[in-house]
Every structure is written in C-alpha cells, then in structure tokens.
Amino acid sequence: MHPIELLRFAAGAIVAHPMRSALTSLGVVIGVAAVVVMTSIGLGAQQRVTSTIAGLGSDLIIVSPGASRGGGGFVQGAAGSGQSLTDADAEAIASQVENVAAVAPVVRGQAQLTADGANWNSRIEGVSPDYLIARDLTIATGRMFDDREARQGRKVVVIGQTVARELWGDLDPVGRRVRVRSVPFEVVGVLESKGQSSFGQDQDDVLLGPLEAVRSRIVGRRARGDTVQTIYVKAVDADSLDRVQEDTTNLLREQHRIRAGDDDDFQTQNMASILAASQAAIATFTVLLAAVAAVSLLVGGVGIMNIMLVAVTERTREIGLRMAVGAKRSDILIQFALESITLSLAGGLLGLLLGVLGAIGIAKLGSWPAAIPPWAGPVALGFSSLVGLVFGAYPSWRAARLDPIEALRRE
Known part of the structure; x- marks a missing residue:
C-alpha cells in the first residue's frame, strides 16, 4: 500500500477512538512533562548557586578560623568558631x-x-x-x-x-x-x-x-x-x-x-573549587531527578503496548478483511507501528508543552530561574517516538501474524 494510505488508516483508527487514544498517550504526557520539569528545577538550582557564589566575589579565597578548642586540645565549637x-x-x-x-x-x-x-x-x-x-x-x-x-x-x-x-x-x-x-x-x-x-x-x-x-x-x-x-x-x-x-x-x-x-587552626576556601563542587553535585542530582521521572515514560510505554494489544484483539476481523482484499503483512505491521508512534509522539508534544508551563510556574512561585534546556524539545519528542516504536513493535507484529481466514471468522 502507498505510505499515504497507511498514514490515513492509522490516523482514522486513532480518531475513531478519542478516549482510548487520550488514555494511551497519558503515560507519555506525564513522563515527558516530569522529565522537563525536573531538569528545569535542577538547572535552575545550578544557576541559583552559581549566581550566589559569584555574588561573594570572583577569584576569591575566604580564610576563616578553625573550630574553637578547650583544655587538652579538644574541639569545643563548630568550624569557624575559633x-x-x-x-x-x-x-x-x-x-x-x-x-x-x-x-x-x-x-x-x-x-x-x-x-x-x-x-x-x-x-x-x-x-x-x-x-x-x-x-x-x-x-x-x-x-x-x-x-x-x-x-x-x-x-x-x-x-x-x-x-x-x-x-x-x-x-x-x-x-x-x-x-x-x-x-x-x-x-x-x-x-x-x-x-x-x-x-x-x-x-x-x-x-x-x-x-x-x-x-x-x-x-x-x-x-x-x-x-x-x-x-x-x-x-x-x-x-x-x-x-x-x-x-x-x-x-x-x-x-x-x-x-x-x-x-x-584556620580554613581556606577557594570560591572556584566550591563552585565546581556545587555544580557537580547539582548536576548529579539533576540526572537522578530526570532518571526517576523517566521511569514514568517506561510506564507510559507499557500502557501503549497494552492498549495496542487490546486494539489488535478488537480489530481482528478488520485485519482479516484487509488481508483478504490484498493488504500485505508488512502493511498491517507498518499501520499499527504508525498508530503507536503517533500516539506516543502526540503525548510527547503535549507533555513538552505542560512541562514548559510547569517549569515556568514553579519558577514564578519560588522566585526560581526558569532554566529550560534547549535540548528538551528534541530529546522529549525523539524519546517519546522511540517509546512508541519499541513498545508498539510487539502488538504490530501480533497483528501482522494473524491468519486472514481465522481473523475473518472472529466475531
């Protein structure tokens, strides 16, 4: 079949079941939005710490007393109390x-x-x-x-x-x-x-x-x-x-x-090394936050696979009919793969929009820099498409492997 026809069939199947399509994409929406918001929070924290340390002065060394000590040399106070x-x-x-x-x-x-x-x-x-x-x-x-x-x-x-x-x-x-x-x-x-x-x-x-x-x-x-x-x-x-x-x-x-x-009996702190250590710690924390948020993307992918398997079962007779009038197994495979990718990509777009709005809202509420990384859009859309492709592969294969005669007998 012509690729345009395959796209038309995939879009028609999605539009025909709007509620199911929306629920299928919901996991990806939440996952992408969570990744964007968490990454923005981490980068905002990094900018905030950087500006604070820079505000102390550039090329600066801070010399402070050590801890106060009592008789016998035992430490009696906190660092800087001497x-x-x-x-x-x-x-x-x-x-x-x-x-x-x-x-x-x-x-x-x-x-x-x-x-x-x-x-x-x-x-x-x-x-x-x-x-x-x-x-x-x-x-x-x-x-x-x-x-x-x-x-x-x-x-x-x-x-x-x-x-x-x-x-x-x-x-x-x-x-x-x-x-x-x-x-x-x-x-x-x-x-x-x-x-x-x-x-x-x-x-x-x-x-x-x-x-x-x-x-x-x-x-x-x-x-x-x-x-x-x-x-x-x-x-x-x-x-x-x-x-x-x-x-x-x-x-x-x-x-x-x-x-x-x-x-x-004193301490010296180099502001450049403090800044580098702070940025490294926050970067690690940001990656951790994004990784935790990305788990919801995997959950969304599992949801897509489950709904697509249900769709294959519900549309078995349709699949058999299309094969009977000349559709190839590859056509069925591509159509269901396109449906899965489209649902996931639509969820990624909506999740990206909600993530950006959420990051801006959090920044305003907490007087926090709204640091949205430039790679957020391409990565969110690319990863959501990959989720649709990977988790839609098995339902698509199941649909393509149906026997046309047995499919036509299915009520």
Missing part, C-alpha cells in the same frame, strides 16, 4: 603573598539601627576599604570611607539599599546620621543593590563600618583584641587563585607557629 585570625595575619598576607589584588579582614555582628524616628535590625560588618574590591561591590551614591578613616576608627558607615529604604524611604541617606545601638555614625555612601541570595539572605540588608570602630564599639566582647572573623583574599586573576591559596596557607601556618604534621 579566634585564631588577627589583623596581623591580614597585613602579612597583603605584604608577603604575591598576585593578591585585595585583602579584607572582617568582623560581624547584628544590631538595632535608629534614624529619624525609624528603626531597623540589620547585619553589621566591620571592614577595610579593600572590602569593596574583594567582594566586587560598587557604591551607588556617596563614597567608601578611606584608609585614614579606617585607621582612626571614625564613625562613618556605608549602607545597603534595604537599610536605606527602611530608615529613610525615598530620601537620600548620604550625610545623615544613624545610631547603631547607641553609637551615632554618619552615612557616607550607599551600596549598589545585589538582591537576595539563593539561601534567602537579603544581601542589601547590611551596614559597613571601619573595622576598628565596629570591633570596639559594636561587636565588643565577641571579638577579642585584634581578632577578625574572616579574611577575604582576592587574587589578581583566576590563573593565580590556587597559587595564592597555597601561599596564604603556608604563610598563616608560619604566622601561627603550626608544626609540620599538626592541623591548621
């Missing part, structure tokens, strides 16, 4: 480690802010002027405090967009005064907005002040002497990042007089 880093460590890194663009020691706290009748609780960070370079931050209005103001511990601050909005609304905060707890500070600058991180933290809800001023007047007893909680070290470029990390580690071991074989 007080092993000092201003001298930051100065040594800046002066002795090559290929360093900026070194920024930091102390942190939380405090109530009050200004012009408004109040707001915000994150306080005591930093050096190089903090902007290390963290890739820019000033929207005003300026950053300079080295002289930082050395003298002057009471000047730079604030994030959230703090500016909560305390002064649409007014320009530069030149105004804000009380941090009971200490008055002058606002000299406002940072450019960085938005919300993937962990839900508002990166604009921050107040930056000179390290010494914040440490002595705000953080107080939680930071003894000249200790700092973190040292940000920015390399001049990505190629020198590993070398800078190694040199920083060796220098701090010398500074802290750590003997060979003993554990470090």
Whole structure:
C-alpha cells in the first residue's frame, strides 16, 4: 500500500477512538512533562548557586578560623568558631603573598539601627576599604570611607539599599546620621543593590563600618583584641587563585607557629573549587531527578503496548478483511507501528508543552530561574517516538501474524 494510505488508516483508527487514544498517550504526557520539569528545577538550582557564589566575589579565597578548642586540645565549637585570625595575619598576607589584588579582614555582628524616628535590625560588618574590591561591590551614591578613616576608627558607615529604604524611604541617606545601638555614625555612601541570595539572605540588608570602630564599639566582647572573623583574599586573576591559596596557607601556618604534621587552626576556601563542587553535585542530582521521572515514560510505554494489544484483539476481523482484499503483512505491521508512534509522539508534544508551563510556574512561585534546556524539545519528542516504536513493535507484529481466514471468522 502507498505510505499515504497507511498514514490515513492509522490516523482514522486513532480518531475513531478519542478516549482510548487520550488514555494511551497519558503515560507519555506525564513522563515527558516530569522529565522537563525536573531538569528545569535542577538547572535552575545550578544557576541559583552559581549566581550566589559569584555574588561573594570572583577569584576569591575566604580564610576563616578553625573550630574553637578547650583544655587538652579538644574541639569545643563548630568550624569557624575559633579566634585564631588577627589583623596581623591580614597585613602579612597583603605584604608577603604575591598576585593578591585585595585583602579584607572582617568582623560581624547584628544590631538595632535608629534614624529619624525609624528603626531597623540589620547585619553589621566591620571592614577595610579593600572590602569593596574583594567582594566586587560598587557604591551607588556617596563614597567608601578611606584608609585614614579606617585607621582612626571614625564613625562613618556605608549602607545597603534595604537599610536605606527602611530608615529613610525615598530620601537620600548620604550625610545623615544613624545610631547603631547607641553609637551615632554618619552615612557616607550607599551600596549598589545585589538582591537576595539563593539561601534567602537579603544581601542589601547590611551596614559597613571601619573595622576598628565596629570591633570596639559594636561587636565588643565577641571579638577579642585584634581578632577578625574572616579574611577575604582576592587574587589578581583566576590563573593565580590556587597559587595564592597555597601561599596564604603556608604563610598563616608560619604566622601561627603550626608544626609540620599538626592541623591548621584556620580554613581556606577557594570560591572556584566550591563552585565546581556545587555544580557537580547539582548536576548529579539533576540526572537522578530526570532518571526517576523517566521511569514514568517506561510506564507510559507499557500502557501503549497494552492498549495496542487490546486494539489488535478488537480489530481482528478488520485485519482479516484487509488481508483478504490484498493488504500485505508488512502493511498491517507498518499501520499499527504508525498508530503507536503517533500516539506516543502526540503525548510527547503535549507533555513538552505542560512541562514548559510547569517549569515556568514553579519558577514564578519560588522566585526560581526558569532554566529550560534547549535540548528538551528534541530529546522529549525523539524519546517519546522511540517509546512508541519499541513498545508498539510487539502488538504490530501480533497483528501482522494473524491468519486472514481465522481473523475473518472472529466475531
């Protein structure tokens, strides 16, 4: 028979039983939609983590204290709870480690802010002027405090967009005064907005002040002497990042007089390696999600095979009649294979549409990037066609193997 005639017969059989055709395709619809949605979620998570880590600063090394220890050397606190880093460590890194663009020691706290009748609780960070370079931050209005103001511990601050909005609304905060707890500070600058991180933290809800001023007047007893909680070290470029990390580690071991074989009392984290590890973990998780979702495609394929076997049984007399008037076994085989592939392909198209809409809906509900991979369409349609071909092969073979005389006798 002519291929056009075979297509016409296959389409006619599908249209003649719309409910059965819809139920046959349902498994493929669900399977394709699930694969697209799960893959989109995984890629969205990858983009979210990438943007968050990039927001910390590029070519960056984060040096933090190790766990606090009690008598006998036993660990008593979590990692980062110790007080092993000092201003001298930051100065040594800046002066002795090559290929360093900026070194920024930091102390942190939380405090109530009050200004012009408004109040707001915000994150306080005591930093050096190089903090902007290390963290890739820019000033929207005003300026950053300079080295002289930082050395003298002057009471000047730079604030994030959230703090500016909560305390002064649409007014320009530069030149105004804000009380941090009971200490008055002058606002000299406002940072450019960085938005919300993937962990839900508002990166604009921050107040930056000179390290010494914040440490002595705000953080107080939680930071003894000249200790700092973190040292940000920015390399001049990505190629020198590993070398800078190694040199920083060796220098701090010398500074802290750590003997060979003993554990470090600090930690160094390379943002590039953290990003690579995070992306690898999320990629594995995405593949796992897609594989689990793909199981429903196999279930849909089994459903297609079952319904097609039922169709062969119901249409036995029709098959016998067509063979009696000259149809070849290959014609019957191709017709039923086309029916199976068409049902599966239609399910794939509908599933792709529902998957894209579902991915966009989830992205909007959860403020999540709608990351739909470009290969989703071709792969979904190709795989659904393959499912129809594979699982329709046996029913098609059964139909083609029917004996015409026995088929005509069937009621």
